[in-house]
Amino acid sequence: MIASKSLYPASDVSLRTLPISRQQFLVGAAAMAAAAFAGAPAAATSAQGTDIHPVEIAPGVFVATGAHGVYAPANGGDISNKGFIIGDTAVAVVDTGGTARVGLELLRAIRALTDRPVGYVINTHMHPDHVLGNAAFRGEGVQFVGHHKLAAALSARAERYLSYNRDALGAEAFESTEIVLPTQPIETVTTIDLGGRQLRLEPHRTAHTDNDLTIRDSKTDVAFLGDLIFAGHVPTLDGSIRGWLTVLGEMGAKPARKIVPGHGPAAMDWQPAATPVIRYLDAVASDVRQAIKAGRTMRETIATAAQSERGAWELFDEFHGRNVSAAFAELEWE
Numbered sequence: 001m002i003a004s005k006s007l008y009p010a011s012d013v014s015l016r017t018l019p020i021s022r023q024q025f026l027v028g029a030a031a032m033a034a035a036a037f038a039g040a041p042a043a044a045t046s047a048q049g050t051d052i053h054p055v056e057i058a059p060g061v062f063v064a065t066g067a068h069g070v071y072a073p074a075n076g077g078d079i080s081n082k083g084f085i086i087g088d089t090a091v092a093v094v095d096t097g098g099t100a101r102v103g104l105e106l107l108r109a110i111r112a113l114t115d116r117p118v119g120y121v122i123n124t125h126m127h128p129d130h131v132l133g134n135a136a137f138r139g140e141g142v143q144f145v146g147h148h149k150l151a152a153a154l155s156a157r158a159e160r161y162l163s164y165n166r167d168a169l170g171a172e173a174f175e176s177t178e179i180v181l182p183t184q185p186i187e188t189v190t191t192i193d194l195g196g197r198q199l200r201l202e203p204h205r206t207a208h209t210d211n212d213l214t215i216r217d218s219k220t221d222v223a224f225l226g227d228l229i230f231a232g233h234v235p236t237l238d239g240s241i242r243g244w245l246t247v248l249g250e251m252g253a254k255p256a257r258k259i260v261p262g263h264g265p266a267a268m269d270w271q272p273a274a275t276p277v278i279r280y281l282d283a284v285a286s287d288v289r290q291a292i293k294a295g296r297t298m299r300e301t302i303a304t305a306a307q308s309e310r311g312a313w314e315l316f317d318e319f320h321g322r323n324v325s326a327a328f329a330e331l332e333w334e
């Protein structure tokens, strides 16, 4: 097993149940929201670096970026991109950040811009930094939307995601954070109507994970690609390297006008976004295949494969070894 500070540990850690009741969450959430609406200074949360500042990347499409890192007190678990799309009748949120508190700040940012109801909370995939803010959005009429395999994947990892990241962040910043499973599973390409604009939701084959879902807005041709695209932050492989390369290849045939990566800038063009990810995954796949052919062990392969990519990415040491290990396990059965 590789030592890793990954936010989704491969090995089991001790399981614990969070003693936070629904009522406690609602009281906490209401108090935080009331303070936010009253314009009270949120000194505690600011100090933990979890302020949300969405930028409008296209008319009615907003994205707030996160820090590049693993869960740590300094970033408050705000380490991935999240956004929202405002229609004439409803708002759709795409990913909710890594804690209930980050989710609540995202909700506060939405409320500062519109009083239209949040109709949909869409999760791009199972990873905790993208889904653990969901609890802040629970309410009447809100659909939680995800790939049809998201519920099973998230349920299987729920206790680990909660206990591991709570330990990394501290109980206070993690307060009220819970797993919220999708209420609307997506099995085939599905359209959601927000009034005046439609979102095209596409579930993918196993790639970054086995539950990647992309969202494309009809009005602006912006696509939220979740962690199928990383920029700056090294890609992390938790699905299939072959599937991921296939999905990116297919996407390149008809790319959106602008894309939103799961980690990186708020918006990018397809080509500069996809090229480094494909190059990285190709390097890993090619070096791992060569190592397997030469009869090298997984340990030897981890030390040598795709080291040419080291200077190109942040968090390389945190994730690259695990990526190689995952690719090795997949490709040795080719």
Ligand SMILES: [Zn+2]
Binding pocket: 125, 127, 208, 227, 236, 262
């Ligand atoms: Zn991810």
